[in-house]
Amino acid sequence: MGAERRRLRNPLALAVMALLSERPMHPYEIAQTLRRRGKENSVKINFGSLYTVVRNVEKHGYVEVADVQRQGNRPERTLYGLTEAGRREMLDWMAELVAVPAREYPLFETALSLIGVLPPDEVVVLLEKRAEALESHCAEVGEVLRLLRRTLPRLFVVETEYQLHMTGAQATWVRGLLREIAEGRLGGVDDWRRFTATGETPEKWRELEGQDPLAP
Amino acid sequence: MGAERRRLRNPLALAVMALLSERPMHPYEIAQTLRRRGKENSVKINFGSLYTVVRNVEKHGYVEVADVQRQGNRPERTLYGLTEAGRREMLDWMAELVAVPAREYPLFETALSLIGVLPPDEVVVLLEKRAEALESHCAEVGEVLRLLRRTLPRLFVVETEYQLHMTGAQATWVRGLLREIAEGRLGGVDDWRRFTATGETPEKWRELEGQDPLAP
DNA sequence: TCTATCATGTAACCAGTTACATGATTTT
DNA sequence: AAAATCATGTAACTGGTTACATGATAGA
Numbered sequence: 001m002g003a004e005r006r007r008l009r010n011p012l013a014l015a016v017m018a019l020l021s022e023r024p025m026h027p028y029e030i031a032q033t034l035r036r037r038g039k040e041n042s043v044k045i046n047f048g049s050l051y052t053v054v055r056n057v058e059k060h061g062y063v064e065v066a067d068v069q070r071q072g073n074r075p076e077r078t079l080y081g082l083t084e085a086g087r088r089e090m091l092d093w094m095a096e097l098v099a100v101p102a103r104e105y106p107l108f109e110t111a112l113s114l115i116g117v118l119p120p121d122e123v124v125v126l127l128e129k130r131a132e133a134l135e136s137h138c139a140e141v142g143e144v145l146r147l148l149r150r151t152l153p154r155l156f157v158v159e160t161e162y163q164l165h166m167t168g169a170q171a172t173w174v175r176g177l178l179r180e181i182a183e184g185r186l187g188g189v190d191d192w193r194r195f196t197a198t199g200e201t202p203e204k205w206r207e208l209e210g211q212d213p214l215a216p
Numbered sequence: 217m218g219a220e221r222r223r224l225r226n227p228l229a230l231a232v233m234a235l236l237s238e239r240p241m242h243p244y245e246i247a248q249t250l251r252r253r254g255k256e257n258s259v260k261i262n263f264g265s266l267y268t269v270v271r272n273v274e275k276h277g278y279v280e281v282a283d284v285q286r287q288g289n290r291p292e293r294t295l296y297g298l299t300e301a302g303r304r305e306m307l308d309w310m311a312e313l314v315a316v317p318a319r320e321y322p323l324f325e326t327a328l329s330l331i332g333v334l335p336p337d338e339v340v341v342l343l344e345k346r347a348e349a350l351e352s353h354c355a356e357v358g359e360v361l362r363l364l365r366r367t368l369p370r371l372f373v374v375e376t377e378y379q380l381h382m383t384g385a386q387a388t389w390v391r392g393l394l395r396e397i398a399e400g401r402l403g404g405v406d407d408w409r410r411f412t413a414t415g416e417t418p419e420k421w422r423e424l425e426g427q428d429p430l431a432p
Numbered sequence: 433t434c435t436a437t438c439a440t441g442t443a444a445c446c447a448g449t450t451a452c453a454t455g456a457t458t459t460t
Numbered sequence: 461a462a463a464a465t466c467a468t469g470t471a472a473c474t475g476g477t478t479a480c481a482t483g484a485t486a487g488a
Binding site for chain 1: 227230231234237238252255258259260306307310311313314315316317318320321322323324325326327328329330331332333334338339342343345346349350353367368369370371372374375378379381382383385386389393396402403404405407408415417420421424425
Binding site for chain 1: 448
């Protein structure tokens with residue numbers, strides 16, 4: 001671990017290398033395997049760009065052509081294998097992903113930080129929708145997880161357990177905020193409502209602009 | 217809400233529109249304001265591409281030139297204002313971000329779903345590092361939050377509260393997994409260790425490939 | 433005087449996406 | 461005979477990033 005800046009940062013590239021560390025495969029087989037193992041749910045994969053990405057990984061010397069097969073009249077299938085450099089890069093990348101929390105700017109956080117542009121009463125409605133979506137998603141994932149655990153070793157379901165945990169945590173938080181706004185416990189909601197209705201920035205808010213809130 | 221696929225999805229574009237909904241500004245002022253309000257921490261902003269993005273938003277008709285000023289010998293400053301279409305798009309986008317949880321594929325989830333390639337004993341070390349990083353990050357954010365709350369209305373710190381909550385939740389989960397692996401409560405760790413050491417897929421695992429774990 | 437910061441932008445690049453094209457084989 | 465899916469790829473595009481270029485003014 002210590003790659004200041006990775007030349008490749010497409011997660012599909014990582015998945016490709018991880019799979020090829022088991023054995024050589026041809027691109028279509030890679031796609032199949034990822035799908036069969038349900039990795040689409042936890043890895044951002046765009047199968048449409050698979051061939052482009054594989055070529056790219058090859059260009060970096062992380063994978064290489066291991067064999068070219070052909071059966072009958074079908075198109076050739078090129079088997080790719082992981083190179084030594086590829087194995088090193090993949091393991092290093094994985095280690096970094098596990099050990100170092102990445103700043104990822106989830107979109108909901110983005111929205112929260114600009115939430116003032118939406119009228120508070122609409123926000124309540126929107127948050128309620130989100131909470132419901134999160135809760136039903138939790139229920140689904142929980143169910144899937146129960147089924148998965150019947151056949152698969154824990155090792156293969158940790159990402160799903162994590163997802164469930166984090167979605168649950170989010171739902172809890174959203175419900176909390178929701179209640180605070182709805183019950184008027186948030187404070188300053190009147191200023192907020194007036195601002196979104198009239199477009200005029202309250203005097204109080206304007207004063208805040210000047211000062212640095214992190215100053216002593 | 218109902219934009220099947222947004223042409224613009226750079227969060228900086230959203231932030232630009234949100235700011236311009238208050239009043240017309242020139243690009244540099246937009247950057248300044250975002251920085252002053254500490255939005256860099258919750259919105260993925262690349263100030264290097266600000267002018268490119270503003271031009272882009274303009275091309276879509278969401279903002280337009282409101283005025284061109286000049287003082288002394290300085291370069292002209294172009295004031296941009298939000299158009300009606302821009303206001304609609306911005307509010308619609310915001311509403312969607314709040315109400316509909318987005319699938320975002322956090323990198324840690326990606327890593328978890330490929331975790332089998334790393335030796336379990338190394339994973340323990342890496343998770344420990346992550347847990348520590350998360351915990352100290354929580355401490356920092358908590359401190360910042362205390363300071364912020366002294367001057368700012370709740371409305372302006374919700375995103376920070378959310379961040380703190382979610383980071384805490386993650387830390388808890390990581391600690392949990394950590395303990396399970398370290399204490400041998402996870403199960404199948406021997407297979408896993410052997411696999412990463414020898415590269416040979418255990419017979420048990422190979423059998424799993426065939427079947428669909430979601431079948432009845 | 434020198435540095436920092438104000439304030440503007442452009443040009444080149446690039447990974448990744450989209451959309452299309454091709455034809456074999458298997459299944460219905 | 462038609463539909464599905466196996467299996468390959470290419471070409472064009474495009475949003476966004478990087479890196480650079482410019483010059484004014486304010487402050488140390």
